[in-house]
Each structure stands twice: as structure tokens, then as C-alpha cells.
Amino acid sequence: MATPDIPKQMRAIQVVGFKEPYQINTVDVPDPSKLGPYDLLVKVAVASYCHTDSMIRNGVFGTALPVIASHEGAGTVVAAGSSASDWEGARVMCGLPFHPCGQCQDCNGPHESWRQYCANIQGHCGVHRNGFFADYAICDARSSTKLPNEISFLSAAPLACAGRTVWRGIEQAGLAAGQWLAIVGSGGGLGHLGVQFAKKKGLKVIGIDARDGGLAITKSMGVDLAVDARQGKDAVVRQVQQVTGDTGADATVTLSDAPPAAALACAVTKMHGDVVQIAQPDDVVVPFQEFVFRDIRVKGSVICSPKESEAMVRFIAEQGVEVKTNVFEGLDKIEDLLELVHSGGLQGKAVIVVDQEQIDKEKELGAKY
Template sequence: MAASALPSSMRAQFLDAFNSPYALRTVPLPVLTSPHDMLVKVDAASYCHTDAVLAAGGMAPNPPAFPHVGCHEFAGTVVATSHPAALSHGFQPGDRVGVPGRSFHACGTCFECRAAPGAGSDDSDPPGYSVYCAGGAANLGISAPGGFQEYAAVDARQVAPVPPGMSAPEAATLMCAGVTIYAALKRCGVAAGGRVGIVGCGGGLGHLGLQFAAAMGLRVVGVDNADAPLDLARGVVAARGVGGAVRVVDARADEAEDVVTQLGREDGRRDRADMGVDAVVILPESQRAFDYGVALLRNHGRCVVVSFPRDGFRLASRDVVFRDISVVGSLVGSNRVLREMVLFAAVHGVRASFKLFPLDRLNELVEEYHKGAGGKLVVDMTA
């Protein structure tokens, strides 16, 4: 779309205060302020748990400035760039892109942005840009306007091309939930044939994680404790025909120790210390979920923490000292990991279960989210 053909205004959903409904207003289109900026027509915007945390005032000490446009996982079509292709990184009007929220306008000069590829891992971003920028970069949908609007300014360095055949809602759900669980599974450090646990397997990240892990050749123990998420997880397993690789556990009915004993019997292991999963990903903000996940681990296992409850988690020192359990955090993947994940999802048919809402029904979407049915809820801008 040529710049001259763009409308002069757009609709956007604003959060005007914590614990308040979104307000739909008509405002001017975003202004491109950086040579790396592109203007994207938003096609689909996915709702994330972090959107709920932010709306409830849980992002202290860095709350958003009001009025605020949320959503840090969306997909759209490039309609304009602020600079020739050299700084739009090969993107041009008409290209379909997925947009995560991390590192909008990375500084390019802090220690994170200066790190060479492989400085932290082979998944690092190239020098000059980092999703962990410590130099004041904003985050779309969190500290800068996000995807709950018809047009958005995005940083060409942080987006991913959307493969042919992948719909905008499918791509949007991968831009936070997808890359976050994919990166967490990579941080598990478990080779194909090993065992991983996913606690919270029926949520937005979890049901994608079951699919990614199975496609990676991992044996998976998915855990949840509510009917709707468990139904979703079991439905994913059945639909993908991976029942031999994935088992779904109802934590209300099966104690962690009983699950570990079953795994040990299957693996022909006699010692409790050698039974269980090699790594576990913790998705819920629940101490009980954390304890359940750690209990699933065999000695020398790794616990990968994705959630960030306000009061944190308590870890028994005996698990760290006597069982050599390690705990690492995983926030999000680099742009390299994002692009790798999108292609992996396209090749292996990893797809979120989602429900669509038009932009003017965003508050109904939020109400649906709080029912806890699992899966993803997405604003469809074409509706």
C-alpha cells in the first residue's frame, strides 16, 4: 500500500487505568521515528497472560504510561518503511511479518547489543541489536504501543517473515507464546529421546509446547490441574497422533512420585535418583506447580522457569545440594530463535488452538480469558 493510500486515522483499544476495561477510540496513525521503523497494518493480535498481568498493575516497577495500547504478539502486513531497504532489513511493503514485543528501538551500543554471535550461545542476535537490550529499548505492548490497533510502528530488526500458508492468527500466537516455550525447551538442553516435563501443558504456551517437544523427538510429560486445559492438552495429543511420545497427567489425581515411579519402570531404572524427567518447564505462577515440577526431575535435572509470580518461588535447598537440581530462567528467544521457531512450526504443523474476536469486542475476549479455558484468544482485524 503506498503511503498516499494510507488512511489518516485508525481504531485502537486503550487501557486508561489498571483494572479497567479497554476503550476503543479513533486516533491518528503511528509516526515512524527511527530509520529501522516500518508501519505494519495489523492483521491479528493475540492476547497473552502478560497482558492480563499488566492490566492488573503487576508489571511494577515499570508500569506502562496511560493511555496504553497493549498486545506484544501480533502479525501484520508491511505498508511503509521509513528508510531504504538497507535499514528495513530486506522487508518491503506487502511482506507479511510476525511481531514480538521485545526490544523496540534497541540502542545498539550497550553490552547486550554489542555481544558477538555466540557470546552467550549460538542463538544470540548479531552485534548491534539484542532482545535483552539494557540501553532503554521499549517493548511493544508493554512500555510502547502494541498490536491492539489497526496500524503499528515496528522495528524491522525484531520481526520475522510469516511463511506462506500460515495465517495471521496462527503467526500472531507464535510471537510470544510460541517463541517463549520454544526457547524454554531449547534451554532444557535435552537431546531427542530424552524426557521433559511441561507443567501447565493446557495453557497458551503449554499446548504449543507439547507439539514443539514431540516434534523435537522428546518424550513429554504434560501436567495440568483443571478440566478445560487438560481437555485441550489431550485433544492436541490425539489430533497430532503423538500419544506414544506425550502423556498428559492430571495433577489432582496423580502424585508426582507416582508418575516418577511409572517413568522409572518404563525406563528400566531401579534407583529413585535416576528416575523422572531430565528437565521440566514451569509455566504456572503457582508454588504447587513449581514443587510438582521439581519432584518430577531425576537427579542432575534442570528446572526452566518461565513464569514470574509477584512473590517468586521457594526452592528447597536439599534439591539443589543433594540432588544437584539446577534452576534457570527463560524469558524469550532472540530474533534468530524467533525465525527458527516460525519455520519449525510451519514445517511440523505446530498450531495454536485459538478463538477469534473482532477489535471492538476486546473486552469480551478478556472476560473469556479469565474463564481459564486454555488455548489462545486472538483479535482478528479482518472481522
């Protein structure tokens, strides 16, 4: 049943034209009486900005406009569909996939880790349909995650995509405690989370970045070796082999979309090892010498399944992970946020607090991460 104080209209940051500035507009609040069985109407507390948001604004995904921006959101469920009534009042990390078909192999097959790959899905929140830079948003309970009290909304919003994505990437690397994982792009929004996940899983971590700030974050996260990619491939490979006993990393996760990143990831990985490609450059380029002759297996990975997402938040609640955030108060601060993003000085994730009251209330629950 809908909460009676839900307003009829709200403010939202919209993409109204490709390669055009965002606009803050007054739009209708989604009608709680028209929710689908698994739909959640969320009062947004925090929404985050991601590199993918720039791709959406540039028309990479052919999104129908106008669309409310941001695919990383967290807040409180104020109304829910008939099959998700137990979600009302829950603090949630909003899901991206919206309305999977429920019939294909990815939805119903034996691989739970494939659930997010449904090809017959209606779209992704903030990518193909309205997102979370707004007072209210709709997401799908089947891809959303209830938050433990220990995790704050300020952390949960970036975790909704960045966290889920790098969590699955590390899981896909398939390493055991004590093995070596290299992360190319270790000092970014995903990278600083990936380093922490990997270290707390007991892996030995090599962080590779090409920015002074990124290397500083990489070192502060406790990597076993930090390497400056600007030294060139040969120097980077030499340092990785020295620390790994002349073999190379057991697996590598690629988070950088710089043109040489995928090739470097393969070069630092031991023969017969795995490279998990998460970054999304227009072309993933690997010289055959690094790929064919060394039997490197490259596989893609994107966000994670519902159960993987649940495992991630449990892990964070138990182990503690620091999500570096640059906080902006209110939707009106979107241009200030973008100025920081484009300055090259962003460390961690840039987030907008949409509803301070929810953040104040969660402190009573013991939110600490």
C-alpha cells in the same frame, strides 16, 4: 516510502488506568514520515491476548498510560525506515523488543540467544509502549520475523510471544531426541505449543496440568504421559519415575504460575537435571530438598532471539504445528474475549481479527498452519 492510503486516525484498545476496563478509542495512526531506521509500520491483521496483558493492566510493569494493549501481533508492513526498506510489503510476526541499544554484550556479544535481553532497550511493544490491538502499529525490524507463506496470521499473532517463549524454553532444556521432557502447565496457550514442538523434535513428553480442559488438550497433542497435578506431588513424581525408568525427566519446562508449580517441576526432574522457568509468579518457591540436595539447575528464559524466532517459523512451516485459537471478529469484541479468558474455559489462545481482508488474501499464498 509510505503507502498513500494510510489514514490519519485509527481505532485502538487502550489501557487508560490500572485495574480499569479497556477502552476503545480513536487515536492517531503513527506518522510514517517519522519512522526510525529500523521501524516498521504494520497494518495489523490479527492481535492476540496473553496472560501478560492482565499483568500490564494491573500495573505490574509500571507502564506509562494510556497504552495500546496486546504484545502479540501479526500483519503486513506498509511503511519502513531507511534501514529496513526491504521489509515493505512483507507479512510479519511483530517483534516485542523495541530499539535495543546495539552496543551492549547482549546485543553484540557471542551469544545470539541473548539478543532479547538488552537492558538498555527503549521498551517492549504492548508492555511499555503501544501494542497491537489497533489498526496500525510500529515494531522493530530487528526483533520481527518475516512469515513463510505456510503460516497464517491467526497462528502468527499467538506465536509472537507464546510461541517464541516456549520454543526457546525447549531449546534451553538442551535435550536430544529420545530424551524425556516434562512440561508443567502443558495444556495452556504456551503448553499446547510446547508439547507439539517437543514431540516433533523427537522428545518423549510428560504433560502435567491441573485442569480438566488442560489435560484434555495435553492428551490430544500426543504426549507420552499425561499427569493430573491435583493428585499431589508424591503421586505425580511416582508416575513420572515409573515411565522414565525411576530416574525422572531429563529436563522440565515450567509454564504454570501456580504456587507449587516450580517445586513440582524440580521434583519430577532427575538428579543433576535442568528446570527452565518461564512462568512469572511473584515468587518462585522451591524447597531446598528438591533444589540443593538433588543438584537441580533452574534457569529463566524469556521470548527468543531473532535467529531463534526465524528457526521457529521455519520449523513450523516444515513440520506443521496447530495453534489453537479462539477467534473474535473486530476490536469491539474485546469484552467477549475477556469473558472467555476469565471463564476458565479458554483452550489455546484468544485472538482478535483486526483486518479480515489480509486473512482472505493470504489463503492464496497457501497458508495452512
